[in-house]
Amino acid sequence: MSSFPWLTVTVFLPLAGAVVLLALTPLPRRRPEAGGYGADDPWRWVAFLVSSATFVVSLGILTEFRAEPGFQLVEEAGWVGPLNIRYVLGLDGISLFMVLLTTFLMPLAILASWRVERQVPYFMASLLALETAMLGAFVALDLLLFFVFFEGLLFPMYLVIGIWGSGRRVYAAVKFFLFTMAGSALLLVAILFLAFRSETALGGMTFDLRQLVGMDLPATTARWLFLAFFVAFAVKVPLFPLHTWLPDAHTEAPTAGSVILAGVLLKLGAYGLIRFNLTLFPDASEDFRGLVTTLAVIGIVYGAVVALIQTDIKRLVAYSSVSHLGFVVLGIFAGTLQGMSGGVIQMVNHGLSTGALFLIVGMLYDRTHTRDLARLGGLARRTPVLAGVFLVVALSSLGLPGLNGFVGELLILLGTFDASRLPAVIAATGVVLSAIYLLWAYQRSMHGDLPAELESTPDLSGREYAYMVPILVAIVAIGVFPKPLLDRIEPAADRHVRLIAVEPSSADVVRAAGGD
Amino acid sequence: MTDLIWLVPALPLAGAVALLLAGKPLRRIAGGLASLLVGASFVVSVLVLIDLLGVGAEERTVAVKIFDWISVGSFEAPVELRVDPLSMVMALTVTGVGFLIHVYSIDYMHGDPRYSRYFAYLNLFVAAMLTLVLANNLVLLYVGWEGVGLCSYLLIAFWFERRAAADAGKKAFIVTRIGDTAMLIGIFLAFSTTGSVRFDEVFGAAGGLASGTATAIALLLFAGAVGKSAQLPLHVWLPDAMEGPTPVSALIHAATMVTAGVYLVVRAHAIFEASEVALGVVAVVGIVTAVYAGLSAIGQDDLKRVLAYSTISQLGYMFLAAGVGAYAVAIFHLVAHAFFKALLFLSAGSVMHATDGVIDVTRLGGLRRRMPVTAASFAVGGLALAGIPLLVGFFSKDQILAAAYEAGRTGLWITGLVAAFITAIYITRAYLLTFEGEPRSELHPHESPALMSVPMAVLGVGAVLGGLLGASAQTGRVQRFLGPVVGEPEAHAAAGALSEVGLSVIASAVAVGGIALAWALYGSGRVDWQALRARFGGARRALSRGFYVDDAYGALLVTPGKAAASFSASVLDTRVVDGAVNGIGRAFVRLAGVGRRLQTGLVRTYALAFLLGAAALVLVLVVRT
Numbered sequence A: 001m002s003s004f005p006w007l008t009v010t011v012f013l014p015l016a017g018a019v020v021l022l023a024l025t026p027l028p029r030r031r032p033e034a035g036g037y038g039a040d041d042p043w044r045w046v047a048f049l050v051s052s053a054t055f056v057v058s059l060g061i062l063t064e065f066r067a068e069p070g071f072q073l074v075e076e077a078g079w080v081g082p083l084n085i086r087y088v089l090g091l092d093g094i095s096l097f098m099v100l101l102t103t104f105l106m107p108l109a110i111l112a113s114w115r116v117e118r119q120v121p122y123f124m125a126s127l128l129a130l131e132t133a134m135l136g137a138f139v140a141l142d143l144l145l146f147f148v149f150f151e152g153l154l155f156p157m158y159l160v161i162g163i164w165g166s167g168r169r170v171y172a173a174v175k176f177f178l179f180t181m182a183g184s185a186l187l188l189v190a191i192l193f194l195a196f197r198s199e200t201a202l203g204g205m206t207f208d209l210r211q212l213v214g215m216d217l218p219a220t221t222a223r224w225l226f227l228a229f230f231v232a233f234a235v236k237v238p239l240f241p242l243h244t245w246l247p248d249a250h251t252e253a254p255t256a257g258s259v260i261l262a263g264v265l266l267k268l269g270a271y272g273l274i275r276f277n278l279t280l281f282p283d284a285s286e287d288f289r290g291l292v293t294t295l296a297v298i299g300i301v302y303g304a305v306v307a308l309i310q311t312d313i314k315r316l317v318a319y320s321s322v323s324h325l326g327f328v329v330l331g332i333f334a335g336t337l338q339g340m341s342g343g344v345i346q347m348v349n350h351g352l353s354t355g356a357l358f359l360i361v362g363m364l365y366d367r368t369h370t371r372d373l374a375r376l377g378g379l380a381r382r383t384p385v386l387a388g389v390f391l392v393v394a395l396s397s398l399g400l401p402g403l404n405g406f407v408g409e410l411l412i413l414l415g416t417f418d419a420s421r422l423p424a425v426i427a428a429t430g431v432v433l434s435a436i437y438l439l440w441a442y443q444r445s446m447h448g449d450l451p452a453e454l455e456s457t458p459d460l461s462g463r464e465y466a467y468m469v470p471i472l473v474a475i476v477a478i479g480v481f482p483k484p485l486l487d488r489i490e491p492a493a494d495r496h497v498r499l500i501a502v503e504p505s506s507a508d509v510v511r512a513a514g515g516d
Numbered sequence B: 001m002t003d004l005i006w007l008v009p010a011l012p013l014a015g016a017v018a019l020l021l022a023g024k025p026l027r028r029i030a031g032g033l034a035s036l037l038v039g040a041s042f043v044v045s046v047l048v049l050i051d052l053l054g055v056g057a058e059e060r061t062v063a064v065k066i067f068d069w070i071s072v073g074s075f076e077a078p079v080e081l082r083v084d085p086l087s088m089v090m091a092l093t094v095t096g097v098g099f100l101i102h103v104y105s106i107d108y109m110h111g112d113p114r115y116s117r118y119f120a121y122l123n124l125f126v127a128a129m130l131t132l133v134l135a136n137n138l139v140l141l142y143v144g145w146e147g148v149g150l151c152s153y154l155l156i157a158f159w160f161e162r163r164a165a166a167d168a169g170k171k172a173f174i175v176t177r178i179g180d181t182a183m184l185i186g187i188f189l190a191f192s193t194t195g196s197v198r199f200d201e202v203f204g205a206a207g208g209l210a211s212g213t214a215t216a217i218a219l220l221l222f223a224g225a226v227g228k229s230a231q232l233p234l235h236v237w238l239p240d241a242m243e244g245p246t247p248v249s250a251l252i253h254a255a256t257m258v259t260a261g262v263y264l265v266v267r268a269h270a271i272f273e274a275s276e277v278a279l280g281v282v283a284v285v286g287i288v289t290a291v292y293a294g295l296s297a298i299g300q301d302d303l304k305r306v307l308a309y310s311t312i313s314q315l316g317y318m319f320l321a322a323g324v325g326a327y328a329v330a331i332f333h334l335v336a337h338a339f340f341k342a343l344l345f346l347s348a349g350s351v352m353h354a355t356d357g358v359i360d361v362t363r364l365g366g367l368r369r370r371m372p373v374t375a376a377s378f379a380v381g382g383l384a385l386a387g388i389p390l391l392v393g394f395f396s397k398d399q400i401l402a403a404a405y406e407a408g409r410t411g412l413w414i415t416g417l418v419a420a421f422i423t424a425i426y427i428t429r430a431y432l433l434t435f436e437g438e439p440r441s442e443l444h445p446h447e448s449p450a451l452m453s454v455p456m457a458v459l460g461v462g463a464v465l466g467g468l469l470g471a472s473a474q475t476g477r478v479q480r481f482l483g484p485v486v487g488e489p490e491a492h493a494a495a496g497a498l499s500e501v502g503l504s505v506i507a508s509a510v511a512v513g514g515i516a517l518a519w520a521l522y523g524s525g526r527v528d529w530q531a532l533r534a535r536f537g538g539a540r541r542a543l544s545r546g547f548y549v550d551d552a553y554g555a556l557l558v559t560p561g562k563a564a565a566s567f568s569a570s571v572l573d574t575r576v577v578d579g580a581v582n583g584i585g586r587a588f589v590r591l592a593g594v595g596r597r598l599q600t601g602l603v604r605t606y607a608l609a610f611l612l613g614a615a616a617l618v619l620v621l622v623v624r625t
Helices: A005-024 A042-064 A093-111 A118-140 A144-153 A154-166 A168-199 A219-235 A245-252 A257-282 A284-285 A289-309 A312-333 A339-368 A384-397 A404-419 A423-447 A460-482 A483-500 A506-515 B001-020 B027-053 B085-108 B113-136 B139-157 B162-196 B199-208 B211-228 B237-243 B244-253 B257-267 B271-272 B278-298 B305-323 B325-356 B372-386 B392-406 B411-436 B448-469 B478-488 B500-522 B530-536 B537-545 B546-591 B598-624
Strands: A071-082 A085-091 B062-072 B075-083
Touching: A005 A042, A005 A071, A005 A085, A005 A093, A005 A118, A042 A093, A042 A460, A042 B001, A071 A289, A071 A312, A071 B062, A085 A093, A085 A118, A085 A144, A093 A118, A093 A257, A093 A460, A093 A483, A118 A144, A118 A257, A118 A289, A144 A154, A144 A168, A144 A257, A154 A257, A168 A219, A168 A245, A168 B278, A168 B478, A219 A257, A219 A284, A245 A257, A245 A312, A257 A284, A257 A312, A257 A339, A257 A483, A257 B278, A284 A289, A284 A483, A284 B478, A289 A339, A289 A423, A289 B113, A289 B546, A312 A339, A312 A404, A312 A423, A312 B001, A339 A460, A339 A483, A339 B062, A384 A404, A384 A423, A384 B278, A404 A460, A404 B001, A404 B162, A423 B085, A423 B372, A423 B537, A460 B537, A483 B062, A483 B237, B001 B027, B001 B062, B001 B075, B001 B546, B027 B085, B027 B113, B075 B113, B085 B113, B085 B244, B085 B325, B085 B448, B113 B139, B113 B244, B113 B325, B113 B372, B139 B162, B139 B211, B139 B237, B139 B244, B139 B257, B139 B271, B162 B199, B162 B237, B199 B271, B199 B392, B211 B257, B211 B271, B237 B244, B237 B305, B244 B257, B244 B305, B244 B325, B244 B537, B257 B305, B257 B325, B271 B278, B278 B305, B278 B411, B278 B537, B278 B546, B305 B392, B305 B411, B325 B392, B325 B448, B325 B478, B372 B392, B372 B411, B372 B500, B392 B411, B392 B448, B392 B500, B392 B546, B448 B478, B500 B530, B530 B537
Parallel strands: none
Antiparallel strands: A071 A085, B062 B075
């Protein structure tokens, strides 16, 4: 065991970077007369280097990590003494990959924001502050500490959408904010209730997740608390019917905002469901499994059907997220090891492929200044590399075997099927629908006639290669060899799934019978 | 050598990766490199086959594990290849025919701006197809299954500037994916009931499954086969797939990919046999499709579409064979079909090459004098397809009909004869209108270059001599070799009154009759076929549109589906769901008294919430201390 505070350093390095950026704001701009910032101004580089450094540090976590079920690299310190709110960080195989996904995507999102010209230092500082908040939420083991991080990410995200977004950005930002706030309010109440309860039940007030787990709660109380947590996280996921903020937020957010929103922020909802709902209220989780599964399945089909008809490519991708996150939640609540592991690895996969889809939409927009599929077309002839990248990412997203998305989708559907067949069968229609809307979007932008005004569209630039290639490599690597991830996820997934495991699957029965 | 089986899919995969990443620098050698790699794959397959023949018939199944792929809890899907007679017959067919078509493509695609890309896709296809046939578990098979679907999509839509090509590619992918998804559920059910996805475990447990479960698994897998092998009702993508380059049609949409469904049924026959109805469904779907597609082929004017419907029909024949339990015969017909149908397609490609893409048989005619090699190739392929004695198709088709008859399925046998009659008609019509008579338009055709002619000649030899490999359902080399995997071929005590020779005579007579009828109509000059077309316009249109099945899907599924999606997006999501949620939100905002100026009010709301939270904490502190 190393005594190096890996988690604290990883979490707060970006925030430190943000502070440095703001301190550097008075530095002279290269193009002040244009009111903008030039590409060789220092701020983007500082942000990029800080986020890259964070990624490197997080790789240190990976080397320290052991494939065991419990929390590791735990760091503890007192914080608010009288309330026994403590600074407790730690991670298991589930949060490990959320942390890595975050630190991996952030430098790429920053690279993709090179052309942002307004208020660059503040924009970059917002992104870095956002990174700290997200990382903190993934590793906090004290409920109030979690809440602080969870709330803390709202403000920078609100700014990113509201200031640097497009079109109806303010409407989108406010909507995002209000939805999430509504959920957060319930979450705070529930957390406080739990802490009060612990005073009598555990003989001392605590917000520490590891201690609260063992607390006995009356069934009705547990159900109410479950719902309070659930609404907060379901908004984030987002689960049908709480998803309507997402298309607006995504559509108006700048590219980096969409990437982070889809890539990481949504995962926080699914992560919260595993970390808190399942862990704290296993019995209530079982009681509500039918409801959650139903909402997830509706979300899968509904999100896909609505995506079918979108002509704004960014909205299309946003609705595809609703569908794909439905898969994640379905797996988490399946009550089988395959479902849970699939749900976790699919969180990573969705972050990669949907993050990449938003990057591609950004590249398309930079070139054509439109997101309207009807005005695109024929680009594969002018920009074969962009077309190829788009195709690989679309195939990843639609779950083509050999790419990452399939691994998660297979495990989720298999795990769900093993527990209850009907939801898995209905959810599987999402597999067909995703092929329809993604290939349609691909055809409309890349195939057919090239509009005259797109005749001189350039292919990928060096910078664009720099942020797409790492994602493509990850997409292929996870698809071909997911073992390094699955081996680390499995112990933690197993620990969680035991809380709500369904009766031994029919397969186990056969296996046992075969053993005689 | 057996341990090196991984090279068989790996070589073309390496080619695909190299050509995708370095297409430009490799452009000049792309065709040669791709052909060479598939050729090398073929050589390795032959060496493995020799190894296999060197051991006893019962030891000819070897599993070669490459690496752990997806493994969670009791679920394990390794990348593990299976070397056995069935997989090797398939691998040899894929690499052998694949190699010839690669070589043919070197000249055919010469000068195309995406020449490297073409060979990358073609190599990728071969790699995926080999994964499909060499996989030793259902999930890895599914990887190949979807992989070939992807390549099919890429190659159909290869000339994506054309709307029709792009549409056709997408349609192929989506329609087959409907079947694929059913198949995926079948795999889940197999795992859920047998605890494994490995072939040995799943098929070994098949006998112990409840009949209903076995039926469900079998029919779900078969749904995948129906999609991939373009059987009713999921056949609609294949005629459109002819938008792709013709060598692609030859390789993917005739010789290999579309036969994957037949392979799957044969591979999984233990499950089909454990069900009381599954094999019957396979046989009936097969025979109905065979007749339906044969009739549709008569109505096609586009030579490639004739061949497309012909392929659908012949695949139906293969399913008929599998459905009556004649698995080895089904595979033999698969191999035979790979030869003669690839030959027919390459001949059609040669015609297109010579006529600058004109492929409408009503505008062709008299090409034999300008293109004797092509005409001869087409004729040989056509005669083999029609089942003229001593050509490969005669043996394989004869064995299918005999199997149906001897299984006591007289109805299937008679319908099969009808399909054979139709087959002889449409292929003779296609040949006569293309190559005989007087030219019907101003074209200046020329014979194709050697790189195209030689592969055609090799396939022609195969179509003529292939019968030597499987002249008898009981003693043919291919059939005996397959025996340990699919069950030894049994000599049926003739269930009916007719002997095998009698059956052969009847089948041959039917084929000759069909050719004669077509000749009378289209070749004798005594009938004005163009007048006939005009007179029976309605019937001809029905045939040419495949009895309007595709149109019905458009009207009954696609249009309402679009309307439903449109409703969901524009009314349900924005008005109902979002409206309700927004309404609730608005109510809250009003409560907070900041409804009028939302932008600035928001920060105040947040501040307010923050203060409330802090107050709550302070309150707690006060209460506690």
